Amino acid sequence: MKSTGIILLIVTTFILVLLTVLVGLGVDFAPLFLLMCAGQLLLIISVYKILTDKYTTSKTFDDFYEDHTPENF
Numbered sequence: 614m615k616s617t618g619i620i621l622l623i624v625t626t627f628i629l630v631l632l633t634v635l636v637g638l639g640v641d642f643a644p645l646f647l648l649m650c651a652g653q654l655l656l657i658i659s660v661y662k663i664l665t666d667k668y669t670t671s672k673t674f675d676d677f678y679e680d681h682t683p684e685n686f
Contacts, residue, residue, distance in 0.1 A: 618666060621659040628652040 629652045635645060 618663040621662060625655040625659050
């Protein structure tokens with residue numbers, strides 16, 4: 614995954630947490646509504662960017678966890 618997807622997720626998370634804090638502080642409706650719409654739009658864009666990323670890996674399901682081999686379980 615490229616850094617664009619991670620940056621979008623970080624910004625989206627920050628906006629939605631900020632929205633929650635501002636609701637608790639009793640801020641007017643208009644800025645909250647704009648933040649909510651921006652957060653939802655960024656979430657949709659983030660998911661789309663991550664799911665359409667051209668990410669490939671050489672790992673397979675047989676690799677399981679890299680720090681534990683199946684014999685250790």
